[in-house]
Amino acid sequence: xxxxxxxxxxxxxxxxxxxxxxxxxxxxxxxxxxxxxxxxxxxxxxxxxxxxxxxxxxxxxxxxxxxxxxxxxxxxxxxxxxxxxxxxxxxxxxxxxxxxxxxxxxxxxxxxxxx
Amino acid sequence: xxxxxxxxxxxxxxxxxxxxxxxxxxxxxxxxxxxxxxxxxxxxxxxxxxxxxxxxxxxxxxxxxxxxxxxxxxxxxxxxxxxxxxxxxxxxxxxxxxxxxxxxxx
Numbered sequence: 001x002x003x004x005x006x007x008x009x010x011x012x013x014x015x016x017x018x019x020x021x022x023x024x025x026x027x028x029x030x031x032x033x034x035x036x037x038x039x040x041x042x043x044x045x046x047x048x049x050x051x052x053x054x055x056x057x058x059x060x061x062x063x064x065x066x067x068x069x070x071x072x073x074x075x076x077x078x079x080x081x082x083x084x085x086x087x088x089x090x091x092x093x094x095x096x097x098x099x100x101x102x103x104x105x106x107x108x109x110x111x112x113x114x115x
Numbered sequence: 116x117x118x119x120x121x122x123x124x125x126x127x128x129x130x131x132x133x134x135x136x137x138x139x140x141x142x143x144x145x146x147x148x149x150x151x152x153x154x155x156x157x158x159x160x161x162x163x164x165x166x167x168x169x170x171x172x173x174x175x176x177x178x179x180x181x182x183x184x185x186x187x188x189x190x191x192x193x194x195x196x197x198x199x200x201x202x203x204x205x206x207x208x209x210x211x212x213x214x215x216x217x218x219x220x221x
Contacts, residue, residue: 035211037159044216045151045159045202050209058209061116094158100206101149101164108158 002026002104004095009109016085020109022078022095029071032097032104034078036069039108040091048093049080063089085113117141117205121214128219134190136217138203143184147207150179150188153216154199162201163188193219 008020022034036048049059049069057069068081078095090113096102118141128134138148146166151159161170163179166186176191190197198221203214 037213045153045204045213047204047211047213050211056209060210096158098161100147100211101161101204102151102159103161103164103170105158105160 004097004104004106006093006095006106006109009093009111011112011114012085013115014085014087014113016113017081017083018085018111019079019081020093020111022080022106024076024078024097027097027104028073029076029078029097030073033099034069034071034095034097035102036078036080037094037096037102038089038091038111039094040088043091046091051078082111085111087113089113116210117144117208117212119203119205119212119214121203121217123217124215125218125220127221128193129221130193130195132193134193134197134219136188136201136203136219138186138188138214140184140186140205140207144205144207146181147205148179148181148186149204149206150177151202151204152197152199153202159202190219 003025035050066084070079092108094108095106097104120139148166150163153159166181167179180187200218
């Protein structure tokens with residue numbers, strides 16, 4: 001069964017750092033474009049970052065320079081390292097995979113940035 | 116960045132109605148557009164990709180079409196399970212963007 005499971009969310013103070021993970025099963029994270037999408041409370045979906053099959057990475061302007069996407073092929077896991085966190089980064093973070101469109105989604109992990 | 120403008124933001128409908136949601140791109144995205152359905156507290160679910168291709172397992176009452184930079188999601192006969200929020204997403208460039216969402220309510 002194809003599945004994505006996110007972990008690592010939590011409560012963090014502004015300016016802090018956090019790494020969220022996404023473990024894949026049923027397929028390889030190198031075989032799909034893997035992405036992070038977030039959703040602030042009561043708001044719509046926001047694309048955050050993507051890593052292509054060849055390893056190229058891309059970021060939304062709102063997180064560029066603060067967030068880093070990566071993957072560990074041996075663990076079949078996707079990561080999002082988040083630094084200099086802001087209150088406005090508070091959201092449910094979903095990992096997803098596909099070919100531009102996203103046909104596999106995790107259930108999400110909640111990141112709350114608050115003092 | 117390519118902006119995706121979705122309309123309406125909210126749509127009131129009844130079971131059996133034909134429903135149409137529109138998404139307009141700020142520049143050409145060819146057919147690189149997807150539609151998703153999201154229910155409260157759940158992850159989005161892919162419905163349509165490449166503007167008009169139906170994802171496996173999605174009921175045939177859902178369809179997508181395109182005309183230039185305007186894209187349409189149609190639900191032929193609204194069912195109780197279809198009350199949800201719908202998003203379009205472009206993947207023409209390296210920086211993907213979503214529309215603001217359309218909530219379909221009773």
